[in-house]
Amino acid sequence: MSVKIGIIGAGGMARYHIPGFRSGGAEIVALAEPVPDARAKASKTYSVKETYADEDEMLAKRKDIDAVSIITPNRFHMPIAVKALRAGKHVFCEKPPALNAVETQTMVDEAGKAGKLLQFNFNNRARPEAYALMEYIRSGEVGKINSAQAVWARRSGIPGFGGWFTTKGMSGGGPVIDLLHMLDLAIYFMDYPEPDFVLAQTFRDFIDDRAFRGPWGIPDVAGGATDVESACHGFVRFKTGQVLFLRSSWAEMTEREVVSVNFQGTKAGGLIERVFGRDGLDATSVDRCELFTVEHGRHVNRSLILPQDESMGRLRSARNFVAAIEGKEAPLNTPDQALKLMRIVDAVYASAARGQPIQLA
Numbered sequence: 001m002s003v004k005i006g007i008i009g010a011g012g013m014a015r016y017h018i019p020g021f022r023s024g025g026a027e028i029v030a031l032a033e034p035v036p037d038a039r040a041k042a043s044k045t046y047s048v049k050e051t052y053a054d055e056d057e058m059l060a061k062r063k064d065i066d067a068v069s070i071i072t073p074n075r076f077h078m079p080i081a082v083k084a085l086r087a088g089k090h091v092f093c094e095k096p097p098a099l100n101a102v103e104t105q106t107m108v109d110e111a112g113k114a115g116k117l118l119q120f121n122f123n124n125r126a127r128p129e130a131y132a133l134m135e136y137i138r139s140g141e142v143g144k145i146n147s148a149q150a151v152w153a154r155r156s157g158i159p160g161f162g163g164w165f166t167t168k169g170m171s172g173g174g175p176v177i178d179l180l181h182m183l184d185l186a187i188y189f190m191d192y193p194e195p196d197f198v199l200a201q202t203f204r205d206f207i208d209d210r211a212f213r214g215p216w217g218i219p220d221v222a223g224g225a226t227d228v229e230s231a232c233h234g235f236v237r238f239k240t241g242q243v244l245f246l247r248s249s250w251a252e253m254t255e256r257e258v259v260s261v262n263f264q265g266t267k268a269g270g271l272i273e274r275v276f277g278r279d280g281l282d283a284t285s286v287d288r289c290e291l292f293t294v295e296h297g298r299h300v301n302r303s304l305i306l307p308q309d310e311s312m313g314r315l316r317s318a319r320n321f322v323a324a325i326e327g328k329e330a331p332l333n334t335p336d337q338a339l340k341l342m343r344i345v346d347a348v349y350a351s352a353a354r355g356q357p358i359q360l361a
């Protein structure tokens with residue numbers, strides 16, 4: 001019997017979640033979305049006939065649903081996930097896990113009580129380059145990763161002014177939390193060590209400057225809040241002695257958009273990078289994947305030749321969730337990792353607010 005999934009929120013990522021789940025053999029049985037136009041459009045676009053104005057009604061009427069997929073603004077991730085887990089559903093939730101670590105802890109606890117899967121869409125782990133690099137790392141060819149640099153730096157990528165993205169109470173923050181993909185990927189490569197301390201500084205210089213709006217995002221809301229950072233630079237030390245440099249921006253005077261993780265191991269280094277033709281547009285991008293090593297006493301750079309995946313792992317990530325429910329694949333991320341990540345994010349904001357390092361141990 002195929003896994004039955006209900007979609008909650010017709011956010012942009014539905015365009016990957018729905019075909020990704022279907023390619024894994026799952027059935028999309030219903031969709032809950034409060035805005036009538038968005039509901040009708042998504043129903044037609046994705047051929048999901050059964051729709052609901054809210055998730056409560058969907059969960060009450062479709063008791064046969066095995067899992068839900070949450071694609072709403074960040075503020076709703078935790079309360080919707082808790083409802084779904086209490087109703088006995090597996091949960092696939094868009095990133096970031098929640099607004100902060102306290103909310104994430106609540107989700108993790110509920111998943112434990114329900115005995116259900118709680119997986120987040122850290123889709124960069126599902127890129128062909130990430131699968132490939134993990135094979136080298138797990139085989140021991142990279143050695144211990146001492147250090148990494150996680151960068152998602154946009155020159156002009158503010159996703160709208162005054163909407164939920166720029167309202168801290170709705171989003172949890174700006175680019176640090178929105179673009180946390182590279183931070184997660186770097187720590188994943190490092191085997192998710194226990195964080196020791198975090199030192200970071202955030203900046204807000206361009207958060208109201210229309211010259212820095214991205215080519216996508218949500219409509220502007222006149223008089224809405226823009227109380228989040230526009231850029232951040234930070235440093236994380238782990239208890240293992242490993243270290244990570246973090247750079248994250250929606251708006252910064254930089255040459256072009258950079259989306260990459262570099263790492264330096266005791267046997268080899270590596271790079272995963274998305275290079276955009278036109279900043280921010282996946283359709284014009286090319287993905288690079290490199291290993292830096294020494295062979296026969298010579299320094300060698302190996303370029304990995306891999307299939308290009310414009311979706312940035314988003315289809316594969318959704319398929320992994322279905323396979324994980326069916327016990328065919330291990331989930332690509334665990335609730336404990338999400339919690340560790342959000343503790344680091346919280347510490348980034350706390351360090352910036354207090355102007356001092358934050359001890360996590």
Ligand SMILES: NC(=O)c1ccc[n+]([C@@H]2O[C@H](COP(=O)([O-])OP(=O)(O)OC[C@H]3O[C@@H](n4cnc5c(N)ncnc54)[C@H](O)[C@@H]3O)[C@@H](O)[C@H]2O)c1
Pocket residue numbers: 008009010011012013032033034035038054055071072073074076094095096121123178218
């Ligand atoms: N993985 C990625 O690469 C990626 C990319 C973009 C966005 N996202 C994430 O996807 C999520 C949605 O972002 P978006 O840009 O699509 O936002 P959006 O505002 O465009 O869409 C969100 C949708 O959720 C609906 N919604 C709001 N409250 C709801 C509720 N209680 N129940 C059901 N539906 C509700 C809204 O009406 C809207 O249609 C965010 O968490 C964002 O961080 C992830």
